[in-house]
Amino acid sequence: MTDASPKRRILLALTGWQPDVWLKELAVAAPDRPVTLEPDGAADPSITYAVVWKQRPALLAGLPNLKAIFSLGAGVDHVFADTDLPDVPIVRVVSPDLTARMSEYVVWQVLDHHRLGPRYRAQQAERIWEEDRFQSAASAITVGIMGLGELGRDAAAKLRVLGFEVSGWSRRPKQVEGVETFAGDEGLGPFLASADIFVVLLPLTSDTRHILNRDLFTQMRKRGPLGAPVLINAGRGGLQNETDILTALDEGHLSAVTLDVFEQEPLDPSSRLWTHPKVTITPHAAATSVASSLVKPMVAQMDAHDRGAPLVNLVDRSAGY
Numbered sequence: 526m527t528d529a530s531p532k533r534r535i536l537l538a539l540t541g542w543q544p545d546v547w548l549k550e551l552a553v554a555a556p557d558r559p560v561t562l563e564p565d566g567a568a569d570p571s572i573t574y575a576v577v578w579k580q581r582p583a584l585l586a587g588l589p590n591l592k593a594i595f596s597l598g599a600g601v602d603h604v605f606a607d608t609d610l611p612d613v614p615i616v617r618v619v620s621p622d623l624t625a626r627m628s629e630y631v632v633w634q635v636l637d638h639h640r641l642g643p644r645y646r647a648q649q650a651e652r653i654w655e656e657d658r659f660q661s662a663a664s665a666i667t668v669g670i671m672g673l674g675e676l677g678r679d680a681a682a683k684l685r686v687l688g689f690e691v692s693g694w695s696r697r698p699k700q701v702e703g704v705e706t707f708a709g710d711e712g713l714g715p716f717l718a719s720a721d722i723f724v725v726l727l728p729l730t731s732d733t734r735h736i737l738n739r740d741l742f743t744q745m746r747k748r749g750p751l752g753a754p755v756l757i758n759a760g761r762g763g764l765q766n767e768t769d770i771l772t773a774l775d776e777g778h779l780s781a782v783t784l785d786v787f788e789q790e791p792l793d794p795s796s797r798l799w800t801h802p803k804v805t806i807t808p809h810a811a812a813t814s815v816a817s818s819l820v821k822p823m824v825a826q827m828d829a830h831d832r833g834a835p836l837v838n839l840v841d842r843s844a845g846y
């Protein structure tokens with residue numbers, strides 16, 4: 526390290542994402558903070574902030590002057606996958622851009638199921654002209670949102686505008702305007718009985734891993750305009766048991782699913798999910814982290830923190846999200 530690399534370098538540690546666009550935005554937003562893709566050794570003193578998506582395990586452990594870790598996603602399970610994480614604050618993405626993208630995805634998929642998209646696409650493939658004359662109104666459908674955080678609350682508000690009834694489930698009790706809310710283990714059963722379409726926007730933690738399983742699907746209500754419930758998971762793949770999802774579809778406990786996230790990504794070509802007629806798949810594309818929206822506020826936080834301001838959008842390590 527030379528004098529040209531003072532003690533304010535950013536370590537950009539990405540797995541599976543191209544660094545170029547992040548490097549470009551960081552160079553514009555933080556011209557006085559050199560960015561490196563690799564530390565100069567495990568105890569590099571020049572690095573004060575790390576910006577990460579699935580950083581290599583133990584990469585951050587020995588950096589003596591690291592002040593905070595910035596996750597490039599709203600979810601931070603990828604950060605905690607590193608069991609050698611230093612004890613510094615972790616900041617996650619909370620951004621109007623990301624939130625708007627997720628709400629678009631939720632509204633798109635809820636409407637697609639509500640307006641019989643999968644059925645009409647299958648009919649088109651067979652050149653069948655057959656209208657369902659008993660299409661229910663949005664107000665006859667309740668959308669249950671698992672996870673009433675930054676993303677869940679915005680999606681709820683946008684679904685309400687379209688006329689859907691909305692219920693929601695969170696870890697701690699919450700009041701959200703226009704939403705029937707449930708919380709904790711005791712609230713889960715009544716929540717599952719409250720809705721027709723379930724939208725999952727939970728973080729992956731030790732409490733939520735594999736929560737979307739056979740037992741949960743059998744507790745969902747079977748009546749209502751859609752017959753059996755619809756599941757939309759845009760949270761994390763680790764929330765779901767994919768074998769149980771396929772069984773629930775085949776046994777009629779679920780009528781259809783949309784999955785954006787998977788236990789293993791990319792989804793293996795041999796997975797039966799790819800070809801199941803009741804499954805819609807998107808490639809972890811519900812809400813992309815966009816450098817041009819995220820980097821400027823991230824660097825502003827670094828600058829403010831260096832001047833003594835507290836960090837915002839911090840992860841609660843004990844809760845895991």
Ligand code: NDP
Nearest residue numbers: 599600672673674675676695696697728732759760811812
């Ligand atoms: P938040 O932390 O703001 O909200 C999380 C919500 O989940 C909170 O309401 C929280 O409850 C609830 N929750 C957490 N643990 C439990 C539990 N054990 N039981 C019941 N409720 C629980 O997160 P965001 O809304 O910003 O993001 C949610 C998730 O969306 C991310 O963690 C990420 O995995 C996923 N995501 C996926 C993307 C994609 O492209 N597919 C893009 C962005 C995010 P409480 O309110 O009580 O804290």
Ligand code: OXD
Nearest residue numbers: 597598599600812814
């Ligand atoms: C996120 C994601 O967590 O893109 O933001 O999955």
